Amino acid sequence: MMRNNAASISSSLLDWARAPWPFARIFGHVVIALWIWGAIALVDNLIQSYDPDYMARYSPKYFWGFVTTLKLVVISVSIGAVLSIPVAFGRMSRNRIFAGFSYCYVYFFRGTPLLAQIFLVYYGFGQFRPELQDMGLWWLFRDAWYCALLTFSLNTAAYQAEILRGAVQSVPRGQPEAAQALGLHKAVIFFRIVLPQALIVALRPYGNEIILMVKGSAIVSIVTVFDLMGETKRAFSQTYDFQMYIYAALFYLVVVELMRRLWDVFEDRLTHHLKRIPDPE
Amino acid sequence: MENALLLLSYGPEGWGDEIVAGIQITVSLALATLPFGLLLGFLLALAINSKEKSLQISAKIFTTIFRGLPELLTLFIVYFSAPGLIRSVVHLFSPETHVEISSFVAGMIALCLVFSSYASEVFLSAFKGIDQGQYEGANALGLSRFHTMRLVIFPQLFKLALPGLSNLWLILLKETSLVSVIGLADIMRQVGIAAKVAKEPFLFYGTACLIYLVLTIISSRGLGWLETWSRRGEIR
Numbered sequence: 001m002m003r004n005n006a007a008s009i010s011s012s013l014l015d016w017a018r019a020p021w022p023f024a025r026i027f028g029h030v031v032i033a034l035w036i037w038g039a040i041a042l043v044d045n046l047i048q049s050y051d052p053d054y055m056a057r058y059s060p061k062y063f064w065g066f067v068t069t070l071k072l073v074v075i076s077v078s079i080g081a082v083l084s085i086p087v088a089f090g091r092m093s094r095n096r097i098f099a100g101f102s103y104c105y106v107y108f109f110r111g112t113p114l115l116a117q118i119f120l121v122y123y124g125f126g127q128f129r130p131e132l133q134d135m136g137l138w139w140l141f142r143d144a145w146y147c148a149l150l151t152f153s154l155n156t157a158a159y160q161a162e163i164l165r166g167a168v169q170s171v172p173r174g175q176p177e178a179a180q181a182l183g184l185h186k187a188v189i190f191f192r193i194v195l196p197q198a199l200i201v202a203l204r205p206y207g208n209e210i211i212l213m214v215k216g217s218a219i220v221s222i223v224t225v226f227d228l229m230g231e232t233k234r235a236f237s238q239t240y241d242f243q244m245y246i247y248a249a250l251f252y253l254v255v256v257e258l259m260r261r262l263w264d265v266f267e268d269r270l271t272h273h274l275k276r277i278p279d280p281e
Numbered sequence: 282m283e284n285a286l287l288l289l290s291y292g293p294e295g296w297g298d299e300i301v302a303g304i305q306i307t308v309s310l311a312l313a314t315l316p317f318g319l320l321l322g323f324l325l326a327l328a329i330n331s332k333e334k335s336l337q338i339s340a341k342i343f344t345t346i347f348r349g350l351p352e353l354l355t356l357f358i359v360y361f362s363a364p365g366l367i368r369s370v371v372h373l374f375s376p377e378t379h380v381e382i383s384s385f386v387a388g389m390i391a392l393c394l395v396f397s398s399y400a401s402e403v404f405l406s407a408f409k410g411i412d413q414g415q416y417e418g419a420n421a422l423g424l425s426r427f428h429t430m431r432l433v434i435f436p437q438l439f440k441l442a443l444p445g446l447s448n449l450w451l452i453l454l455k456e457t458s459l460v461s462v463i464g465l466a467d468i469m470r471q472v473g474i475a476a477k478v479a480k481e482p483f484l485f486y487g488t489a490c491l492i493y494l495v496l497t498i499i500s501s502r503g504l505g506w507l508e509t510w511s512r513r514g515e516i517r
Contacts, residue, residue: 024333028333028335028337028338031336032335107494112455112494113455113459116490116493120486123482215350215351217351222462242361249358252354257349
C-alpha cells in the first residue's frame with residue numbers, strides 16, 4: 001500500500017513536471033516560490049527574534065489593544081445603525097428640508113477622510129472648551145476615546161444610511177403596493193414586508209462596512225487611543241523591533257478573514273430560499 | 282471672522298500658501314498612484330481569471346493580504362521595510378548604489394498595493410459582465426489574444442468597471458490623508474501645523490474637511506462626465 005502511494009505520488013510529480021511550461025506557468029510558479037520564501041523568511045525572523053521577555057510584556061497589551069479595537073467597532077457600528085435609520089428616511093423623504101439635511105450629512109461624512117473628521121472633533125472642538133463646559137459636554141470632547149466613538153458612529157451612520165436606502169429602494173414597488181391593497185398598516189408593511197427583503201440585499205454591504213470599520217479603526221491610534229494599532233506603535237517605539245508590526249498585521253488579517261468567512265456562511269444561510277436547485281441531468 | 286480670513290490668506294501672515302502646497306502634494310500623490318494601481322489591479326484580475334492554478338493562487342494571496350490589512354498598517358510596514366527590501370534587491374546588481382526612499386514613494390507604494398487589490402475585484406466583476414460570445418467572435422475573426430483584449434474586451438470592460446473604479450478613486454483620494462503620519466506634507470499635515478501654531482484647530486481642520494469635500498465634488502463631477510461619455514453609444 002505504502003509503495004503504491006509513493007509510486008502514485010512520484011508519477012503525479014512526473015506528470016506535473018512533464019506538462020508544458022508556458023510563460024504563465026513559469027511565472028506563476030516563480031511568484032508562488034517567492035510567496036513561500038517570504039513566508040519562511042517571516043516565520044524564521046519571528047523565531048530568531050523571539051524574546052520571552054517581550055512576549056510576556058507585550059502579549060497582554062496586544063490582547064487589550066485588540067479588545068479596545070473590537071469594542072470601538074461594535075459600539076460605533078451599533079450606534080451608527082440606530083442613527084442611520086432617520087438619515088436613510090431623510091434621504092428618501094419628500095420633505096425638502098429633511099431630505100436636504102440628510103443629503104448634506106451623508107455627503108460630508110462620505111466625502112471627507114475619517115482622519116480629518118476625527119481631528120476636527122478631537123482637536124477642533126477642544127477650542128470651544130469654555131462653551132462646552134457650560135453645556136456640560138466637555139467630558140465627551142475631552143477624552144480621545146469618546147471622540148473616536150463619536151466620530152466613528154457619525155461616520156458609519158452616513159455609510160449605513162446609504163446602504164439601507166439602497167436596500168429599501170431595491171425592493172420592488174409591487175410589494176408595498178400589494179400589502180397596501182390588503183389593508184395592512186404602514187408600520188406593518190415596512191417591518192414585515194419591506195425590511196426583511198431589504199436586509200437580504202443589505203447583508204453583503206453591511207459586512208463590508210464592518211470590515212472597513214475594523215480596518216479604519218487603526219487610525220484612532222493617531223489620536224492617542226491605545227487600540228491594537230496604538231499598542232503596536234507604542235511597542236515599536238520602545239523596542240525598535242519590526243516584528244511588532246508583523247504580529248499586528250497577523251491579528252488584523254485573521255480578524256478580517258474570519259469576518260469574511262462568517263459573512264459568507266450568513267449569506268448562504270439567509271439566501272437559501274433564493275437559490276435555484278440545479279436540474280438533475 | 283476677519284482673523285479667520287487673515288489666517289487663511291496667502292502671504293507671511295496667512296497659511297494659504299502652505300495649504301495650497303499641501304493640496305498639490307495630496308492630488309499628485311493620488312494621481313501618481315492611480316496608473317500603477319490600475320495596471321497592477323488589471324494584471325491581478327487577469328491572473329485570477331487565468332487557467333493557470335499557480336497564478337490564481339499567488340494573486341489571491343496578494344489581494345487577501347492587502348484587503349485584510351488596515352491601510353495605516355500597510356503604510357507603516359511599507360515605510361519601514363521597503364527601503365531595506367529595495368536596497369537589498371538593488372545591491373544584488375550594483376552594490377555601490379545608494380538607495381533612499383522618500384515618504385512620497387513609500388506612500389505611493391502602500392496606496393498602490395491597497396488600491397490594486399480592490400481594483401482587481403472591480404475588474405473581475407467587470408470581466409464577468411462580458412459575454413463569452415465576444416471572445417468567440419474575436420477568435421472567429423482571427424484576432425490574436427492581445428488584439429482581442431485591446432480591441433474587443435477592453436473597451437467594454439472599461440465601461441463596466443468605471444462605476445467601481447470611480448468609487449475606488451474617491452477612496453484613494455481620502456486615504457492619501459494617512460501619509461501625513463509618515464511625514465509627507467500633504468493637506469492634513471500642513472493644516473495640523475497651522476492649527477498648532479495659530480491655535481485655531483477648528484478653523485483649520487474644518488478647512489481641511491472642506492478642501493477634501495471640494496476635491497470629492499470635482500472628482501465626482503469629472504467621473505460622472507466620463508461615465509456619460511463611456512455610455513455615449515448606448516440607446517437612451
